[in-house]
Amino acid sequence: MKLNTAVLRAVPGAFILNSGIGKLGMDEETAKGLQETAASGVPFVKKMTPAQFGKFLSYGEIAVGAALLCPFVPTRMAGAALTTFASGLVANYFAIDSMTEDDGIRPSQEGIPLAKDTWLVAIGTSLMLSGGSKD
Numbered sequence: 001m002k003l004n005t006a007v008l009r010a011v012p013g014a015f016i017l018n019s020g021i022g023k024l025g026m027d028e029e030t031a032k033g034l035q036e037t038a039a040s041g042v043p044f045v046k047k048m049t050p051a052q053f054g055k056f057l058s059y060g061e062i063a064v065g066a067a068l069l070c071p072f073v074p075t076r077m078a079g080a081a082l083t084t085f086a087s088g089l090v091a092n093y094f095a096i097d098s099m100t101e102d103d104g105i106r107p108s109q110e111g112i113p114l115a116k117d118t119w120l121v122a123i124g125t126s127l128m129l130s131g132g133s134k135d
Helices: 003-023 028-041 043-047 050-069 075-095 117-130
Strands: none
Touching: 003 050, 003 075, 003 117, 028 043, 028 050, 028 075, 050 075, 075 117
């Protein structure tokens, strides 16, 4: 793995893995709140129970974080996982009116925490484009 891709993988990988571990065993009320927010940008999650969604989210974050941190996972595959995951987060940003200013693009004060997820999409895309057989 090249140093430039290792850095791009390690930082978001550690952050996402930690987030997923922190969500393990979350209570149903917390899972329901996260599910309601997620359903704005990713409608299929409405079909899950809050408990199913909580497991889906925590295990998904752990899988993406681990894929980024494990050097034997090809860089393009790790980048695709990150891009897919982050795209769901960014979909929420654009789907919830209060997250953006009136122009629908610039983040409102409330939207800044979700708007930063665009960086994850950029990192994932960069990994997909830079990854090669020796990365």
